[in-house]
Amino acid sequence: MKPATSTPTFRPLYLQIKSMLEESLARREWGPGEVIPSELELASRYGVSHGTIRKAIAALSADNLLVRRQGRGTFVATHTEEHSSTFRFLRIRRNDQVDEYPASRLLELRRGKATGDVARTLGLKPGEPVFGLRRVLDFDSRPTVLDDITLPVALFRGLTRARFDAYRGSMYGFFETEFGVRMLRADERLRAVAADAGVADILEVPVGEPLLTVDRVTFTFGDKPVEMRRAVCVTRRCHYLTSLN
Amino acid sequence: MKPATSTPTFRPLYLQIKSMLEESLARREWGPGEVIPSELELASRYGVSHGTIRKAIAALSADNLLVRRQGRGTFVATHTEEHSSTFRFLRIRRNDQVDEYPASRLLELRRGKATGDVARTLGLKPGEPVFGLRRVLDFDSRPTVLDDITLPVALFRGLTRARFDAYRGSMYGFFETEFGVRMLRADERLRAVAADAGVADILEVPVGEPLLTVDRVTFTFGDKPVEMRRAVCVTRRCHYLTSLN
């Protein structure tokens, strides 16, 4: 009898190719937004059939690593193009259904050291340097979300307020183009809390106002955690939208 | 130049077959938990190739309408089997990572009439009869979630407290086996609110305690809305878990 944790004895070809393509993406053989070689070329490169390549690409496309465009080619997914994927990592919507993408204001950028909880979550040694960012999102010109973001300095070396403010586009677009860090997946845990004095002041609500907190851990290639953030959100005019399938 | 809302001029075979299979499922040609015919048989029945049937089934499987089991067959998905899908429609988890499935207590079952908001959401005429259920979920033997559920009487005729209490299993399992109503998909909107006196009493928290509210609309075949519910949730020992991909 084999041990319960034995190696899966069998690995389909298309999954092996998926892994190889994923490595190519991780090492930026093709950059964000660029076309990858055509299916026929990849098929001959890996010595497999059209169909097998298609299964590999379909899987990567389901993971949002690639985007297929009929008649044009297959492209590396990017956070810098404002398509329908704009709201992929932003689940906060206005109650009135208006699809507004909020303005972002950076309040603070400081350096600190990873303490127990942060170190554990981000896979750092306690005391390793981290950046702490604090920013506000305005919906309908009103402060609505307060984000406290923690990033390992090792991956975001050279991050400054000036560079942050100079960039036009989403924060994950900024991370992608300026630091080569691609956010691929996130887990979120939501809770309700009462506003304390500091938060109430920033979000212009009374102390004690019920707020939605969203604790996010974001992962890059190889399921490596690279961002921790806590969002605190006023839900009078907005809500958090999700779908169960 | 064609009008922007023109018919999609082209519908792949596998999607047509997917639709036909979906209709078979909706009219219960095969019941929840049962096997459907093998891929080879379906292929010959519809006069298409193995591969085309597989694409159709793969799509239905991705929608959680079917479950494939290698070597055994393809089965109609059901809410009555306690597998990994137990938490598909329950995103509340304990903070301590224990995978507890909460106990449910029905507090109230009454009949009422659909008013503006409910009628609009459920696609009913104002004044049509609805059931109102109120129940509590206990995590770790403590009241944690208060659900207020609204159902159209037309679809749940004969629902009584006795039948509800007699059933062993999840609420959606109950709806499926007792009324033939299958919940396939849901949209949820989350907000933070302060506990009022009534809720505070039931959930055993102080008035004003911040609570997470989850407004859910649940859909069955053909994207027909069949359930509306508001969950109010204590998030001291629990949280709402979700993933962004």
Place this chain on the structure above:
DNA sequence: CAGTGGTCTAGACCACATC
């Protein structure tokens, strides 16, 4: 028009579950 991704086929073979 050429080149891309998307569909469909027919058939071979593999992995897995059950008898």
Place this chain on the structure above:
DNA sequence: ATGTGGTCTAGACCACTGG
């Protein structure tokens, strides 16, 4: 041994995009 879903192939053809 049989039957199920899962993989892989080779090739034909379709739909879409861009020059």
